[in-house]
Amino acid sequence: MGNYSKWYHPYTINEKYSERVAYFSMEFGIDQALKTYSGGLGYLAGSHMRSAYELRQNMIGIGILWKYGYYDQVRQDDQKMGVQFLKKYYTFLEDPDIKVQVTIHNNPVWVKVLVLPAETFGTVPMYFLTTDIAENDYISRTITHRLYDHELPTRIAQSIVLGVGGAKVIEALGGVATYHMNEAHALPLVFHLYEKYRDVEEVKKRMAFTTHTPEKAGNEENEVELLNKMSFFNGLSIEEAREISGAHGTHLDYTLTALRLSKMANGVSQLHGEVSRDMWEGNEGICGIKAITNAQNVKYWQNTELRAALDTNDDEQLVQLKAEMKKPLFELVADQTGKIFKNDVLTIVWARRFAAYKRADLLIHDLHRFFELINREGQPVQVIWAGKPYPYDHGAIGVFNRLIEVSHKHKNVAVLTGYELSLSAKLKYGADIWLNTPRRPREASGTSGMTAAMNGAINFSVQDGWLPEFGRHGENSFLFPIVDTSLPNEEQDLIDYNNMMDILENEIIPAYYVDRKKWVSIMKQSMNEVVGYFSSERMADEYYHLMYQDGK
Structure with missing residues (x-):
């Protein structure tokens, strides 16, 4: 093992990626x-x-060690969702x-570091921060207890720990050329750097920023006075903080501040890049916003046997393996719900974070039609839902519980709990159709469909996020026709619903049960192209060349 008290990598750095980079993220889905993760942001x-590890990049990760996870x-007892x-x-x-020591609410708080060595899970060295140590009082110890804590002062404190604590850890390790904020949670970092250099340009040339969502809830704003009381500005006066951030009103916009204090920013798909540029256009002093489409690690996510069957062009073996890959998922379905699913039945999976715009319940918009769908004579359908709502989002939890109620009396409908990396992989192995139903253009990327495609699941999706760059209807996926987004949400939902059901009933189900040659062709095309x-690997390379190096 290496000496992780200094800048260290257990491999020879690839000279193409020699600049030191520290990647700040509130969550990491590593294993x-x-x-230390909640969903898509962490998986990415x-x-x-x-x-970055496989490319031998000169990078480290900076995150928080959550005592209770998400x-x-x-x-x-009634089978509805519970939170523990x-x-x-x-x-x-x-x-x-x-x-290292940070200041929160004008009080000193100690931050301790624990390291995930690179060899453990095949990542760059990861530095996880915790305040849950004996040197701190009880309140300070709880700062790093829960990812996305529902108490606002705690979330502000978490940003200070990640941003300022992370920066001080990097200084102890010998410094970096670029600080990369994956979302704006670590924003106090920029005020720490300004306090150090006293020059906005010196801050900007060291900062890169990735914005992940057009959703208002994902672009945090808080009162300047509250942030000041919490020591968010790292000793700067309110006047100085306003001057360098451009915040002239009562609230500070995290994303806008990050855009003003970075050399370069990016959206996470080509469409999201366009949406982000439109969103922030007209704001004074922001950096350029490029597009680097999200991607997923093939080595971690793809079933190697399925890949081998694809590479040898053995269609029979490919189909057989895909059927066998359903077994672990269906065993879990039986364990959680007491239902026996069948390997030879078309299996539709909807699985991701539960949020209103993702429309988890679109498939049951018309219950009568849904029940007809799942009980088609000779061509039955199995449906599985899974995903984690935010634990205090009672609307999303209500949708989750309604799906459970709908599933109760039907042997081929299941709702699973425990949506983490392990279940995510099982769902992608077991799905025939990976259903994705956000309101366009509100899904920035939606990377779950990539890892589903790697494992022989065919994407059936709204043309949002990454799908416009990949999908070709009837060739490597099935795509909803694009709906006029100026229409009221209810009208968009109805049009999307009718289009979805028409494609399911008239294209997807017949292809699966009747035209197997077409089905296998689409599955293979999807796997090959994704x-x-x-x-x-492409994404990690682009970040170096488009953000860290060219962004100077």
Whole structure:
């Protein structure tokens, strides 16, 4: 093992990627055993760290070690969703004997570092921060307990720990050329750098920023007075903070501030890049916004046997393996719900974070038609839903529980709890159709469809996020026709619903049961095409050349 108390990598740095980069993210989905993620943002960050390792990049990850993770999604006695917060323990993290101090609410708070060595899961070295140590008082210790804590002051404190604490850890390691913020959670970092250099241009030339969502909830704003009381500005006066951030009103917009204090920013698909430029156009002093389409790590996500069958062009073996890959998922369905699913039945999966714009319940818009769909004579359909709502989003939890109620009396409909990396992989192995139903253009990327395609699941999706760059209807996927987004949400939903059901009934189901040659052709085309451009090796390379190097 290496000496992680200094800048260290257990491999020879590839000279193409020699600039030192620190990648800041509030969550990292690296392995099922390490509960430091909630969903897509973390999955993306995890794949980035794996590909950076495989490319031998001069990068480290900076995150937070969440004592209770995000939360544990369980079932209550009535089978509805429950939320548990259980302490997590890890023996595979190393102690590099690094402790730094940050100021929160004008009080000193100690931040300790634990390191995930590169060899453990095949990532660049990962530095995880915790305040849950004996040197801190009880309140300070709880800052790093829960990812996306529902208390606003705690979330502000978490940003300070990640941004300022992370920056001080990097200084202890010897410094970096570029600080990359994956979303604006680490924003106090820019005020720390300004306090250090006293020059906005010196800050900007060191900062790169990725924005991940056009959703208002994902672009945080908070009152300047509250942020000042919480020491968010790292000792700067309110006047100085306003001057360098451009915040002249009562609130500070995290994303806008990051855009003003970075050398370069990016959206996470070509469409999202356009949406982001339109969103922020007209704001004074912002940096350029490029587009680097998200991607996922093939080595981690793709079933190697299925890939081998594809490479040898053995259609019979490919189909047989795909059927066998359903078994672990269907065993879990039986364990959680008492239902026996069949390997030879078309299986539709909807699985991702539960949020209103993602429309998890679009498939049951008309219950009568839904029941006809799943009970078609000779051509039945199995449906599985899974995903984690935010634990305090009662609307999303209500949708999850309604789906459970709908599933109760039907042997071929299931709703699964525990949507984390392990279940995500099982769902992608077991799905025939990977259903994606956001309101366009509100899904910035939606990378779950990439890893589904890697494993023989055919995307059936709204043309949002990454899909416009990949999908060709009837060739490598099935696509909803684009709907006029100026229409009211209810009208968009109805049009999308009718288009979805028409394609399911008239194209997807007949292809699966009658035209197997067409089905296998689409599956193979999807698998072949997704592993090129949508591999995170391409993405990790682009970040270096388009953001860290060309962004100077």
